[in-house]
Amino acid sequence: MRVAVIGVGCTEFGELWEKSFRSIFLEAGVEALEDCGIEGREIGAIYVGNMSGGKFIDQEHIAALIADHAGLAEFGIPATRVENADASGGSAFRQAYMAVASGMHDIVIAAGVEKVTDSADPMGVLSTSVDQEWERFAGANLPALYAIIARLHMHEFGTTEEDLAKVAVKNHRNAVHNPKAQLRREIKVEDVLSSEVVADPLKVLDCAPLSDGAAAVILANENIAKKFCDTPVFVDACTQASDYLALQCRKDLLTMRAVLKASREAYRIAKLEPRQIDVAEVHDSFTIAEIMAYEDLGFVKKGEGAKLVREGETEIGGKIPVNPSGGLKACGHAVGATGIRQIVELVLQLRGEAGKRQVKAEKALALNIGGTGATAVVTVLSR
Amino acid sequence: MVPLFWRKIKYRYDVVGSYCEKCGSYYYPKRELCPKCRRKGKLRDERFPDEGRVLSYTIVNGKIIAMIGLNNGARTLAEVCAEKVEIGTRVKKVFRRYGEDGDEGIIYYGTKFVPVC
Amino acid sequence: MIGIVSYGTYIPRFRIKVEEIARIWGENPEAIKNSLGVFEKSVPDLDEDTATMAVEAGREALQRSNIPPEKIGAIFVGSESHPYAVKPTATIVGEALGVGNYYYCADLEFACKAGTAGMQFCYAMVRSGMIEYGMSIGSDTAQSKPGDALEYTAGAGACAIIIGKDPIAEIEATVSYTSDTPDFWRRDLQPYPSHGGRFTGAPAYFRHVVSAAKKLMEICGYSEKDFDYAVFHQPNAKFPQRVAGILGFGEEKIADGMLVRAIGNTYSAASLLGLAGILDVAKPDQRILLVSFGSGAGSDAFAIRVTEKILSYPRNTKVWEKVKNRVYLDYALYLKHKRMIK
Numbered sequence: 111m112r113v114a115v116i117g118v119g120c121t122e123f124g125e126l127w128e129k130s131f132r133s134i135f136l137e138a139g140v141e142a143l144e145d146c147g148i149e150g151r152e153i154g155a156i157y158v159g160n161m162s163g164g165k166f167i168d169q170e171h172i173a174a175l176i177a178d179h180a181g182l183a184e185f186g187i188p189a190t191r192v193e194n195a196d197a198s199g200g201s202a203f204r205q206a207y208m209a210v211a212s213g214m215h216d217i218v219i220a221a222g223v224e225k226v227t228d229s230a231d232p233m234g235v236l237s238t239s240v241d242q243e244w245e246r247f248a249g250a251n252l253p254a255l256y257a258i259i260a261r262l263h264m265h266e267f268g269t270t271e272e273d274l275a276k277v278a279v280k281n282h283r284n285a286v287h288n289p290k291a292q293l294r295r296e297i298k299v300e301d302v303l304s305s306e307v308v309a310d311p312l313k314v315l316d317c318a319p320l321s322d323g324a325a326a327v328i329l330a331n332e333n334i335a336k337k338f339c340d341t342p343v344f345v346d347a348c349t350q351a352s353d354y355l356a357l358q359c360r361k362d363l364l365t366m367r368a369v370l371k372a373s374r375e376a377y378r379i380a381k382l383e384p385r386q387i388d389v390a391e392v393h394d395s396f397t398i399a400e401i402m403a404y405e406d407l408g409f410v411k412k413g414e415g416a417k418l419v420r421e422g423e424t425e426i427g428g429k430i431p432v433n434p435s436g437g438l439k440a441c442g443h444a445v446g447a448t449g450i451r452q453i454v455e456l457v458l459q460l461r462g463e464a465g466k467r468q469v470k471a472e473k474a475l476a477l478n479i480g481g482t483g484a485t486a487v488v489t490v491l492s493r
Numbered sequence: 494m495v496p497l498f499w500r501k502i503k504y505r506y507d508v509v510g511s512y513c514e515k516c517g518s519y520y521y522p523k524r525e526l527c528p529k530c531r532r533k534g535k536l537r538d539e540r541f542p543d544e545g546r547v548l549s550y551t552i553v554n555g556k557i558i559a560m561i562g563l564n565n566g567a568r569t570l571a572e573v574c575a576e577k578v579e580i581g582t583r584v585k586k587v588f589r590r591y592g593e594d595g596d597e598g599i600i601y602y603g604t605k606f607v608p609v610c
Numbered sequence: 611m612i613g614i615v616s617y618g619t620y621i622p623r624f625r626i627k628v629e630e631i632a633r634i635w636g637e638n639p640e641a642i643k644n645s646l647g648v649f650e651k652s653v654p655d656l657d658e659d660t661a662t663m664a665v666e667a668g669r670e671a672l673q674r675s676n677i678p679p680e681k682i683g684a685i686f687v688g689s690e691s692h693p694y695a696v697k698p699t700a701t702i703v704g705e706a707l708g709v710g711n712y713y714y715c716a717d718l719e720f721a722c723k724a725g726t727a728g729m730q731f732c733y734a735m736v737r738s739g740m741i742e743y744g745m746s747i748g749s750d751t752a753q754s755k756p757g758d759a760l761e762y763t764a765g766a767g768a769c770a771i772i773i774g775k776d777p778i779a780e781i782e783a784t785v786s787y788t789s790d791t792p793d794f795w796r797r798d799l800q801p802y803p804s805h806g807g808r809f810t811g812a813p814a815y816f817r818h819v820v821s822a823a824k825k826l827m828e829i830c831g832y833s834e835k836d837f838d839y840a841v842f843h844q845p846n847a848k849f850p851q852r853v854a855g856i857l858g859f860g861e862e863k864i865a866d867g868m869l870v871r872a873i874g875n876t877y878s879a880a881s882l883l884g885l886a887g888i889l890d891v892a893k894p895d896q897r898i899l900l901v902s903f904g905s906g907a908g909s910d911a912f913a914i915r916v917t918e919k920i921l922s923y924p925r926n927t928k929v930w931e932k933v934k935n936r937v938y939l940d941y942a943l944y945l946k947h948k949r950m951i952k
Contacts, residue, residue, distance in 0.1 A: 243501060243522070244570060245570055247505070247601070248558055248571050248572060248603075249554070249556050249558050250551075250553065250558045251553065254551045254553040254558050255551075257551035257553065258549045258550060258558070258559075258560050258570075259549070261551065262549035262560075262580070265580050308553070309551045309553040310552040311551075312551075354528075356522075356570070357570065358521065358560060358569055359520070359568075363549065363560065502705055503705070506665075506705050509708075572657075574655060574657070576937075587662075587666060588661075588662050588665035588666060588669075588706050589655070589657040589658060589662050590658070590659060590662060599697075600659075600661075600693055600694070602661065602706070605657070610935065
C-alpha cells in the first residue's frame with residue numbers, strides 16, 4: 111500500500127528559552143493537523159522520535175506525555191517513543207510509515223522533539239550516542255570522532271578545511287530563506303576557518319548548533335490521502351541500516367556502510383538511480399558528514415565529495431541541491447526532531463511551498479544519521 | 494558506575510582483545526560474539542601487540558585522541574601522550590590515568606600511547 | 611643462589627630546573643645547586659602517578675627477563691605517595707601486569723626505603739620456597755610544599771626489582787637498622803610532609819646508613835675494598851657523597867648510581883634507581899653495596915654480587931639514557947603537573 115504525507119508542522123529551531131518541551135511538540139503537532147484539516151480522533155498511532163528526554167529534561171515516558179498534552183490520551187491512541195540517537199526522528203518516521211504501509215492504521219503521526227537547552231551540557235548528552243565504554247572513556251566526544259574521520263578524509267582524498275567550510279557557507283546561505291532556521295545569516299569561508307577549534311580540524315562553524323525544536327508529519331494511506339490533502343507527497347521508500355557503533359570496529363572509517371546500505375536499498379525499492387534525486391536533506395551534523403553523504407549516497411564517487419561543493423553543484427540551482435533548509439548546520443539540530451524536520455522540508459519542496467529556497471523537484475531524499483553513522487535512515491519522497 | 498569500570502579493567506589496563514580461533518580475526522574492544530562466524534565462532538581473550546601506528550587523530554580539550562592501528566590489524570581509540578603526532582606516527586602502549594570520579598571516587602586507569610622514539 | 615633476576619626503571623619525561631623554582635621564591639639558584647648537588651628534578655605527566663610509573667617499571671622488568679607474568683608470586687609496591695590512602699597500588703600493578711590472581715600483595719610505606727623493604731620480603735619468600743619470583747617496586751611522585759626546601763629535590767620515578775633464583779645479581783646478605791627517629795613525617799590527611807631540618811642529617815640519615823652498612827660488612831666479613839660499587843639513598847647529592855666518604859668509598863664507586871643530580875630525590879625509587887644505574891654497567895663478579903634510608907627511621911643494607919648471567923641480560927635502555935629524554939616545565943606548568951592547580 112502506498113503511503114502519503116498529508117500534513118506537516120514544525121517549530122522554529124533554536125534556543126527557545128521561553129518554550130518548554132511540552133509546548134514545542136504541541137506547536138508542531140497542531141500545525142501538522144491544521145495543515146491537513148484532521149480533527150484528531152482519526153489518528154491510529156503516534157510515533158515520537160526523541161533521543162534523550164531522560165538526560166536532557168529528566169523525563170522518560172515522553173510518548174504518553176505527548177499523547178496526554180495533545181489531548182489524544184482521551185481517545186486512547188497508542189503512542190510510542192523511538193530512540194536512535196539523532197536518527198530518532200527518521201526512525202520514528204519509518205515506524206509510522208510501516209504502520210500505514212502494513213494496513214494496520216490509516217493515519218499515523220510521526221513526530222520528533224528535543225528540548226536541549228534545559229540541560230547544562232547538551233553536547234555531552236548528544237555524545238552518549240557513541241560507545242561510552244570505549245570511545246568516551248578514551249576522551250572522544252561526538253565532534254572528536256567526526257574530526258578523526260575528517261582528518262583521514264583530508265589525508266586520503268585531498269579534501270581541505272576550505273572544502274569543509276564551503277559546506278557551512280552554503281547551508282548558512284540557504285537558511286537565510288528559511289523562517290524556521292536557527293542561524294539565518296550568511297558566513298564566509300574565512301569565518302569558518304578562523305572560528306574556534308572544537309576538535310581539530312573541525313571548528314565551531316563546522317558543527318551544527320544544538321537546538322530546541324519539534325516537527326510532526328501526518329502519514330495516510332493513498333486511498334484516503336486525497337480526502338485530506340490536495341498535494342500528497344508519496345513515500346517511495348523508507349529504509350534503515352546499522353553499522354558498528356564504535357569507529358574502531360569499522361574497517362573503513364571513510365565509508366558509512368549504513369548509509370551505503372540503506373540508500374542502495376531505497377533506490378532499489380523506489381526504482382531510481384541516485385542521479386534522479388532532485389533535492390536532498392542530509393545529516394550535516396558536521397560539515398565532513400555532508401561531504402561523506404554525497405559519496406555514500408552515490409551522488410559522486412568515493413573521495414570526490416569535496417568536488418561537488420567546490421563546484422557549487424549542491425547549491426540551490428546546482429545539479430543536486432543539498433540542504434535547502436540550511437541543514438542541521440544552519441537550520442539547527444534538534445536531535446530527535448531533525449529526521450522529521452528533514453521530511454517537513456522535502457514535503458514543502460515537493461509541494462512547491464518552499465518560498466525563496468524553492469528547488470524544482472520531483473524526487474527528494476532524506477538522510478538521517480545516528481551518532482557517527484551506526485544508524486542511517488533514508489527516505490525517498492515523490493510528488 | 495564502579496562495577497561498570499571494574500568489569501573492563503582487564504581490557505583497559507592492557508590491550509587485551511578477542512581472537513576468533515575459527516576465522517583468525519582480532520577484535521578490540523573485546524567481543525562476546527565473532528561478527529564473522531557468529532555462533533560458530535570461538536573467541537578467546539588475547540593480549541594484543543604493544544605497538545601500532547596512528548591512522549588518524551584529533552586534538553580535543555587539549556588532548557590528542559587517535560585511532561591506532563595495532564600491529565595485528567585491530568584498532569583502538571586512545572589518547573596519545575605527546576606534543577604532536579602525525580598520521581603514520583609509530584606508537585607504543587603506556588599505562589596512565591584517564592580520569593577520576595571527583596576527589597572522592599575511584600581513579601580510572603587505562604592504556605594510552607606514546608610515540609616510539 | 612637468590613637475587614635480582616631482572617629490573618625495570620621508569621622516569622617521567624618532564625623536568626623542572628632549580629633555577630626555575632628559585633626564581634619563584636627569590637632564592638639564589640647557584641647556592642642551592644652547590645649545597646644540594648641537584649640541578650633539576652623529574653616531574654610526572656598530568657596523567658601519571660605512583661601506580662602508573664610502577665606499572666611501567668614492572669613491565670620493563672618482566673619484558674627484559676621473559677618471565678611469564680603468572681610466575682610472579684608476590685608484588686609489593688613501596689611508596690609514600692600511593693594514589694589511594696586505602697586501596698592498594700600493588701593490586702593495580704598486578705592487574706596491569708597480568709600476573710593473575712594467586713599472588714601475595716601489599717603496599718608498603720617506609721618513607722624512602724619501602725622499595726628495599728619489599729626486596730627483603732621477596733628475598734625471604736623466595737628463599738623459603740613460598741614463591742618462585744617476587745617483584746618489589748619503589749615508586750613515588752614525591753610531594754613538597756611550595757616554597758619548602760624539599761621542593762628543589764622532590765622528584766618522581768619508579769624502579770621494579772624481580773627477585774628469584776638464578777639471578778643476574780646475587781643478594782649475598784641483607785640487614786636492617788631501625789629506630790624511632792622522627793626526622794621527617796607526614797601526618798594523616800596532610801598533603802605535604804614536614805621535616806626536622808638539620809635533624810635529618812646526623813641522627814637520622816648518617817646514623818642509620820652507616821650502622822646498617824657496617825653491620826652488613828661485619829656479617830659478611832667484607833670491608834669497603836670488597837665492593838666495586840656503592841649506592842646510598844640520595845635525598846640530595848651531598849648526603850650520599852659524605853656517607854661514602856665516612857665508609858671509605860671513593861667518588862668513582864658511587865658516580866654511576868648518583869641519579870639524584872639529574873632527577874632529584876625519587877623517594878622509594880631513589881636507591882633502587884641508583885642500583886639500576888650501576889647494574890646497567892656492572893660486570894660479572896663485581897660487588898655492590900646498596901643502603902637505603904627511610905625517615906622515621908631505618909636503613910636496609912644489601913651485599914649484591916653480579917653474576918655471569920648479566921652478560922646475556924638485555925640492559926637497554928639504560929637508566930642514564932632515559933634521564934636524557936626530557937622536556938622542561940616552567941613553574942606554572944609544574945604546579946599543574948603536580949595537580950596543585952587544576
